[in-house]
Amino acid sequence: MTLLMLVGPSGVGKGTIVKELKALRSDVWLSISATTRTPRENEIHGVDYFFVTESEFEQMIKDGELLEWAQYTGNYYGTPKAPVLEKLREGKLVVLEIELAGARQIKTQIPDVIDVMVIPPSLEALAERLTTRGTETPSDREARLAIAQAELAARGEFRFQIENDTVTEAIAQLLPLLPDQE
Numbered sequence: 580m581t582l583l584m585l586v587g588p589s590g591v592g593k594g595t596i597v598k599e600l601k602a603l604r605s606d607v608w609l610s611i612s613a614t615t616r617t618p619r620e621n622e623i624h625g626v627d628y629f630f631v632t633e634s635e636f637e638q639m640i641k642d643g644e645l646l647e648w649a650q651y652t653g654n655y656y657g658t659p660k661a662p663v664l665e666k667l668r669e670g671k672l673v674v675l676e677i678e679l680a681g682a683r684q685i686k687t688q689i690p691d692v693i694d695v696m697v698i699p700p701s702l703e704a705l706a707e708r709l710t711t712r713g714t715e716t717p718s719d720r721e722a723r724l725a726i727a728q729a730e731l732a733a734r735g736e737f738r739f740q741i742e743n744d745t746v747t748e749a750i751a752q753l754l755p756l757l758p759d760q761e
């Protein structure tokens with residue numbers, strides 16, 4: 580069973596790395612999180628996230644359906660437990676793309692997780708990427724950048740750190756951390 584956790588600031592490019600990893604390995608399965616955040620224009624329920632209400636999310640917490648969960652810029656985010664356990668049993672390379680508080684919960688529950696923090700080339704580069712992406716309001720962007728600094732300050736908690744300057748370079752750092760595909 581292989582669980583890979585990609586952690587790192589919003590806008591650092593975790594999604595792009597996973598997309599590239601999926602193209603390279605057919606055994607990759609990306610967990611779909613539940614969130615109370617409003618969907619972005621191009622996001623699809625059940626594909627990008629399970630978009631739920633606050634009360635639905637709180638029910639999932641009560642029912643023990645989440646492997647981990649956290650609040651981030653005023654919204655809940657969490658990893659549904661059952662599909663992750665099922666895909667791990669099937670021998671998939673299961674990938675979680677999550678923020679710091681959730682990552683800490685995973686590390687205590689599943690110590691042999693491959694824990695990777697994705698680092699931006701600089702805070703300026705990160706700010707520029709978030710602005711170019713244009714999916715957040717200026718105030719949400721500011722909140723995300725403030726959280727980014729706290730997340731990067733915790734980089735020492737992670738066994739592996741990869742710098743995402745270009746996706747090619749990031750993938751070259753990530754591949755050696757993973758077991759060979761069977």
Ligand code: 5GP
Nearest residue numbers: 589612648649651656657658676677678681
């Ligand atoms: P976004 O709103 O940009 O999609 O996500 C905001 C942050 O929440 C990102 O750092 C993202 O990786 C993280 N995130 C997404 N899904 C989960 C989850 O299930 N659990 C936790 N803890 N963080 C998540």
